Amino acid sequence: MEETTEQKATPQAVVPTYILDAFIPGYSALHNVILHVLGTDINYLVSSAAILWLFSKVLYSPWETLMDLVEEYFMSSLTIEENNRDLCKIQLAYFAKREAELRIRSINAALNHDPEERTDEEMVSEMGWLNFAFSDANTPMRYSARGIPYRRGYLLYGPPGTGKSSLAYAVAGLFGLEILFLSLMDKNLDEEKLSDLFAALPEKCLVLLEDIDSAGLNRDMDESEDEDSESEDEDDSKSAKKKASKENKNTSKNKGISLSGLLNTIDGVASNEGRVLFMTTNCPEKLDSAFIRPGRIDLQVEFTNATQFHAKEIFERMYARQPIRTNASVSTPEAIIDEKETTSEDRIYGEEIKAMALEFADHIPDGLLSPAEIQGFLLNRRKEPKKALEEVTTWVKGLLESKKKGKKVVGAHSQAWHSAAKHPKAGTTHDHTHASDPSRLVMYVQTFKTPNKEPLSLLPLIEKHTKVTHIILASLHLHDVPGEIRLNDDRLESPVWDDLWHETWLLRQNGVKVMALLGGAAGGTYKRLNGTDAQFYAYYNPLLALIRKYHFDGLDLDVEENVDISTPIRLMTALRRDMGPDFIITMSPLASALTDELGQNLSGFSYFELEKFATMPGSDEKLVSWYNGLFYGPFARGPPVFDACVEAGWDPSRIVMIVLDCADDGQPNGFVHIEDLQETIKNLRALYPGFGGMGGWEYHDAGMSDWDVYQPWLWVKRVGDALFDPLQQALGKGVADELR
CATH class of the missing domain: 3.20.20.80 (Glycosidases)
Structure with a gap:
């Protein structure tokens, strides 16, 4: 009778001890100690907790998806009165967030790294970018305890079309940050408005300032006045010109932004924290040394023109059939061909695209063409990979010749190359020998x-x-x-x-x-x-x-x-x-x-x-x-x-x-x-x-x-x-x- 009573007192619907021991190191020893010292069997409590945790993990994803659908339906059907500005802001913020999620770009595409070698997170960590995590709630406290402002600044420099802005968009998408674009060339933007805009930034966001070398930033007013005072002893005609020039400068400064004003806005006493600042420039040597000192710019990253590896990656991404996701792989690409325009015989799959990408890259000289130029060429032939391969040599020659001559538009010249490639002149030979010498x-x-x-x-x-x-x-x-x-x-x-x-x-x-x-x-x-x-x-x-x-x-x-x-x-x-x-x-x-x-x-x-x-x-x-x-x-x-x-x-x-x-x-x-x-x-x-x-x-x-x-x-x-x-x-x- 005692054995029967003891068996009834021991719960039967528990997870076996050996299974719990596999997931909780040292569980068996802990269980035996509590059982002998306190006389309490903790198997039931631990098993119940484990089962509840498992159910929560299984149900969390569908429940989250369901709640997202309910939220989207509610926000889409919400009718807002004109005077209810708070509710209007909530709705606008929601749709801005949704738009940002839909426009997330693959950081692989922006960085042109081989996705088979490393993940997005590994690349960001490896290159030292964004080395404080927004997802960690303790990060602001750690920064504050060490007297470090909780913000980061990055300078991306290099030729146009090399992916500087694309990287900023990719990073914002990867970390789920709202991205805010600001042009310092705006004629209506002055220092007061700039300060107000930065003060109104969300707690966590990414700010993008493009082409800062072209923004016309001036040193502060005092320096200019000191410079002007040095010319007081000049003759009357020169003084008149100087005065007119000074008036123009003062007018320009009143309407524009000085260097000191921008620096105070970026990292002055009143500047807010919790944001990432990306600045791009084509000419870093034009920037003032005070502007790019450590503390304001935490990392300077050079972007170069495309190498043959980049050209191969761009070709594969252009013609690869793959789902839209941030960690997309091109290991087994298939050509993207419109089914309405081609037959099954025209399709190109798998390894052939990789072989074509290698051949395409072989025609691209290292460091002479930007990724944007290569992408633009392929976009014009986005459904015709074979045509792109056939015409790449002609296009490269025409583009390089135009650059050499200082032309900004490649038109008739490129067509002439194309015509010459299709219709070579009589008497030309494919053998590299002297025109009249077969040796x-x-x-x-x-x-x-x-x-x-x-x-x-x-x-x-x-x-x-x-x-x-x-x-x-x-x-x-x-x-x-x-x-x-x-x-x-x-x-x-x-x-x-x-x-x-x-x-x-x-x-x-x-x-x-x-x-x-x-x-x-x-x-x-x-x-x-x-x-x-x-x-x-x-x-x-x-x-x-x-x-x-x-x-x-x-x-x-x-x-x-x-x-x-x-x-x-x-x-x-x-x-x-x-x-x-x-x-x-x-x-x-x-x-x-x-x-x-x-x-x-x-x-x-x-x-x-x-x-x-x-x-x-x-x-x-x-x-x-x-x-x-x-x-x-x-x-x-x-x-x-x-x-x-x-x-x-x-x-x-x-x-x-x-x-x-x-x-x-x-x-x-x-x-x-x-x-x-x-x-x-x-x-x-x-x-x-x-x-x-x-x-x-x-x-x-x-x-x-x-x-x-x-x-x-x-x-x-x-x-x-x-x-x-x-x-x-x-x-x-x-x-x-x-x-x-």
Whole structure:
């Protein structure tokens, strides 16, 4: 009977102790102590409290939504009499708050940070902005206890259109603050009205003062009077002018705002607290030092023109299909296309938009265009991402040209660029060579390193006017797993190549073609392409995507493994079909292979047969643009081997002579000093004025074995000077030497 009574005294509808222990650390120990000391089982009380808390959390969100709907209905249907100003203010404040909530902008969009890397709150905290929290009720007390005014001031400076005002709107939306805009250029605004406006600010708000450098703020009246007093001894005519000027200034000051008046309003004794002040300027150097001292301006933030990362983000946000929310992600964007205007075939989804964004960004030069300019360009093509991609180069060139000439309106000039892009003049060529000269100057870039394994810049090739026409990055390798493609030892997206992609973009902007070598001494690439159609396309499709992603102008096929002749022909046919007639396809056989009709070379096939049969189906268009023949050792000391190639039936314009530019490039006996090489070039010019050109393997150590060549670019320049010597081209070696 006692056991039964005890069981009835113990509540049964309780949460098990082990569950409570999981949510309340140390609960079991506390429960046992109270039970043994006081004889009270607290399980029932704790369980009841936990269940009530759970129900409140479940019901809170629907209840809050319901109350919001009731409040909105009440405010919308409320009829207010004219004399009931208090109720009118309540209604206006409500709708102002609702409007602010609806116009909240994503701070990600304003800051152009990658939303996949950090949240809005993390970004704000990380950058040190708004480092006091409005949501914490104890914050004002902490500021007061330390004698710090409970307000913050931020100066945002940078070129127009870089997002200064957008950030202010985004911060206001993120923290739920009312934003108040004030123009200091208002002719009717004086110091008294300014003081009244600041005194009437809400307890927590954000004030935005734009373009404060253009507000015409003057020093106080006393300083001006002191300055005027210094000119009292001037002659009568100057005094008259001075007097008139003084009267105009006084009139202006009476109507405007002085610097001291604005400073007193912002942080004077009578200034209110609890507000955030954002000020923007395009010219921070014009601001008075007293205006931007610490205490008034807590943080100065520079805004710059768009980088390629920003351009990519803007493109993705413009064409991504995503819900409207402050932490929107663009990880899987879909193109926004009006269903009424397009069919399902026109839609672009997911990864393709990301690929298009990368390609778009590649056409945007870093630091020259504002985000607003890029956004405006895309807005005019807001339903046509492909059109935006097609026209971006023309638009960028036109805009930069207009800026260079000081034009403020881009109209006919931009259209002229557009017309020229669609209808090129007769006689123009896509190959970067001299107008009447088919020769090329080709440089292979294998390691992109100095002998000390430090990055070596390619920019001197254009800065020093070396006349280089093509660079070939060596080497791309296909690995066993389809899609595993590396440039030497690293994947192309590796950070080790970041500088390379930036510099190749600049090279392309200066007319240099950027190609990639496929294959080389590390075998396996062409064996993997030498299979069934299914096997071929398993490796080819990722290669094609990579070519497009990194905007290669062409591919140099270095077949150093024994494969059937159909392997390179199938690859070249697919490339020409998918990349178009302007895509450059070259091959790099040894010079001896160009005189061997039997195919007894590293490739295992005859280049004579390749030249004969490698044409586009149904036409005579050749698949190979030209051959980068490797003329090592004695082959590079004079034209005899080149003569042998011509005698074997090769067109001189289809052969570029590639030589070793350093004795350390694997064949010490195959190196030719620059003086001998220049003589060879002159002799070839005299014999074959339109021969294919010259090139070097490889850039990073070019000229290291020549005592008077101290930089790789100098080797290239000396070869270029000899190759494109106009006197040598016109007259030939003998006559040119006589004239000299």
